[in-house]
Amino acid sequence: AQSVSQHNHHVILSEAASLELGCNYSYGGTVNLFWYVQYPGQHLQLLLKYFSGDPLVKGIKGFEAEFIKSKFSFNLRKPSVQWSDTAEYFCAVGIYNQGGKLIFGQGTELSVKP
Amino acid sequence: EAQVTQNPRYLITVTGKKLTVTCSQNMNHEYMSWYRQDPGLGLRQIYYSMNVEVTDKGDVPEGYKVSRKEKRNFPLILESPSPNQTSLYFCASSLRESSYNEQFFGPGTRLTVL
Numbered sequence: 001a002q003s004v005s006q007h008n009h010h011v012i013l014s015e016a017a018s019l020e021l022g023c024n025y026s027y028g029g030t031v032n033l034f035w036y037v038q039y040p041g042q043h044l045q046l047l048l049k050y051f052s053g054d055p056l057v058k059g060i061k062g063f064e065a066e067f068i069k070s071k072f073s074f075n076l077r078k079p080s081v082q083w084s085d086t087a088e089y090f091c092a093v094g095i096y097n098q099g100g101k102l103i104f105g106q107g108t109e110l111s112v113k114p
Numbered sequence: 115e116a117q118v119t120q121n122p123r124y125l126i127t128v129t130g131k132k133l134t135v136t137c138s139q140n141m142n143h144e145y146m147s148w149y150r151q152d153p154g155l156g157l158r159q160i161y162y163s164m165n166v167e168v169t170d171k172g173d174v175p176e177g178y179k180v181s182r183k184e185k186r187n188f189p190l191i192l193e194s195p196s197p198n199q200t201s202l203y204f205c206a207s208s209l210r211e212s213s214y215n216e217q218f219f220g221p222g223t224r225l226t227v228l
Contacts, residue, residue: 032214043219090156104157
């Protein structure tokens with residue numbers, strides 16, 4: 001069965017530290033990849049997405065992610081985090097021709113200390 | 115303002131008492147979906163709808179029903195709620211099937227079943 005795995009359940013960083021959140025998926029076919037963010041008490045919002053082309057995609061608020069097909073990975077990065085980045089981050093994989101299914105990872109809670 | 119709305123936002127009920135959580139979107143989206151979010155499990159799809167009168171099961175459909183009589187509305191029905199349905203529920207919509215399109219999420223409904 002297809003699945004998405006996020007390596008870290010909870011990450012704690014100080015402001016200005018660099019961030020990398022891991023995401024791996026298990027599916028051998030064509031996928032589309034997303035990162036969503038959920039700020040405390042709010043609904044999920046799209047950070048960035050990859051469909052095709054340049055495997056390094058840039059999203060909002062200085063986030064970027066790199067798709068490495070050989071590793072089935074789509075890691076999220078930010079060079080310098082801010083306190084306002086405190087949120088839960090979800091990696092999601094869209095599998096075409098499966099009813100438009102979007103499979104989410106377990107989520108990574110990021111806490112940024114001021 | 116383009117949005118997905120859900121009602122109620124919070125609900126405490128008792129086992130066996132039928133309830134409905136409403137979801138409405140004003141973006142003329144074809145695809146709508148319900149997810150539940152549980153700690154450590156991420157978001158899991160309950161049901162989805164590709165268009166009016168077209169619904170299908172997601173990964174965790176047991177104990178839930180849905181209907182899609184109008185394009186804008188996609189209510190989630192719990193005929194006989196049980197404590198294991200205590201969760202945070204999100205409705206989402208996208209222009210078309212979600213593997214290619216950004217999903218827009220509602221604010222969530224926190225349900226407690228006693």
